Amino acid sequence: VVIGYGPIMQMQWKILQPERAVVEQIRRRFECHPVTATVLANRNIGSLDHVVRFIRPSLENLPSPDALRGLSAAVDRIIHALQKDEKILVFGDYDADGVTAGVVMFNFLKASGAHVSLHLPHRIHEGYGLKPMSIMQLALPARIGLIITVDNGSSSFDAVAAAKRFGIDVIVTDHHNIEAGVPEAVAVVNPKMGPPSSELADLAGVGVAFYLVIALRTALRGMGWWHRDRPEPNLKAYCDLVAIGTVADMVPLRNVNRVLVCAGLEQINCGARIGVQALLKSSGVKNTPINADDIAYRIAPRINAAGRLNSARLAFDLLTCDTPESAATLADDLGTLNQRRQQMENEIFEHIIRHLDNRSDLLDRKAFVLAGAQWHEGVIGIVAAKLVARYHRPVIVVSAKDDLAKGSGRSVAHIDLYAAIAKCAHLLEAYGGHRLAAGISLQTKNIGALQSAFETAVAEMTPSDEAGPQLTIDHELQLDQICPQLIDELEWLSPFGTENPPPLFMAREVKVTRAAIIGQRHRRMQLCQPDQCSPPIGAIEFNLAQDAPRLEAFQQLAFRLQWNRYKGEKEIQMIIEAY
Secondary structure, three states: OOOOOOOOOOOEEEEOOOOHHHHHHHHHHHOOOHHHHHHHHHOOOOOHHHHHHHHOOOHHHOOOHHHOOOHHHHHHHHHHHHHHOOEEEEEOOOOHHHHHHHHHHHHHHHHOOOEEEEEOOOOOOOOOOOOHHHHHHHHOOOOOOEEEEEOOOOOOHHHHHHHHHOOOEEEEEOOOOOOOOOOOOOEEEOHHHOOOOOOOOOOOHHHHHHHHHHHHHHHHHHOOOOEOOEOOOOHHHHHHHHHHHHHHOOOOOOHHHHHHHHHHHHHHHHOOOHHHHHHHHHOOOOOOOOOHHHHHHHHHHHHHHHHHHOOOHHHHHHHOOOOHHHHHHHHHHHHHHHHHHHHHHHHHHHHHHHHHHOOOOHHHOOOEEEEEEOOOOOOHHHHHHHHHHHHOOOEEEEEEEOOEEEEEEEOOOOOOHHHHHHOOHHHOOEEEEOOOEEEEEEEHHHHHHHHHHHHHHHHHHOOOOOOOOEEEEOEEOOHHHOOHHHHHHHHHHOOOEOOEOOOOEEEEEEEEEEEEEEOOOEEEEEEEOOOOOOOOEEEEEOOOOOOOOOOOEEEEEEEEEEEEEEOOEEEEEEEEEEO
């Protein structure tokens, strides 16, 4: 089997087989295409009521904020700060989740009449998270009374202790894994403190910030805080920011996150936020409606580029911009940074794959730790993600600088990256993250030992029946089963992302009736099956290898289905994933 997106790997194709009774129950309940019912059954969504909520997500179905520990204490302390007109510092992060969380918290507090400022640390000069130097250099000189972290803080023990010594209170809002207790803050709001089964356990950092804002608005409403000169904010208008941070941080797009992202996409498609519209225009997005892929591949990379190569403040300024002219300038600046990021990332990626593909012994490893001197810290996480897509195993990419090295890791669905790294803690100076993405720092001399320990940890966590990388197929189709009704219904399952991938289908004995290379790296085709009377279906294969052969037929083909929308028209399109 040759895999289009991973040519050096062989994949096992596994066709899911849901219970026929469940499929038929869904088909009758929703009067939908049998293939749609099959895909819904494959998602293991639960009862029919759960299926209804899945395909018709609504903000009315959001779980209560009461499920988050620490929320009440955080609300009380913020209200005290508002009443006393204390200076509040919102301390964020340099990635899209941290930036959007910062905008949500800053904008709401500002609308509440707070004396508020915001700081987004510099990735290289300051690093991740609230630190003692943040207290000494930022909070003390500005006479801050309350610090609210967003998307960080769960491991900031020394910083919270330093703030306490100087009479500064800290509220931590975060979503990263907790290894050994939490700082002695006024409040720590982190869904990882609750049971893993909690409906809110998978919130992104921006989702946690948004939930604090929901609870705070309700409490202020009860106090009569809102009036004509200080109107109550419409929180639905914040959902675009929540959607961007949630999709960008690769948290599961199920349950509460699905609701929040759907509401956010509605806001983006309304065109309300000037900065987001400028980003879309600058990145060349013309088709509507905007979907989660547009966030993942157009919006989020540009926001992340600011913090990767420069200052995340650029992205904050864009998302809080109120004039189209300045928004356009900032969006173009982010586009330029993103191009630089792509160039640097590609250079490192190509260097690594040349090394790996020339060393067949390395390809037997169950995990990779790959290190280079002076690789830019801001792009190694994306390189790790691309390597996972190519080699289908967990990867940590490390940038070594003198005696200290920093690394960024990504993982495959069945390996909890954070848990694997935790098994290597004795070799690390610090680490943090979640199932699919994590960051580490270590002494350069320990990189070799980390490779061995990390591979051992991954091997221990790999199920014994895991024969190798698998391509999970939702259903085998005949091409004449593909119709407009099916494509429309498959859109019920969007937005797609982590733990809710787009449906993947397969077909056998597919003939290429026409093919052409477009944009140098993409192949557009017309496909059909023998003995079928239906017209050929348009298909596209992205990012071809330079030596990709000309094809006349596929013995078997894995593909996604979608509408190809262009200038108000739409046509069915197959997206080729593997063959």
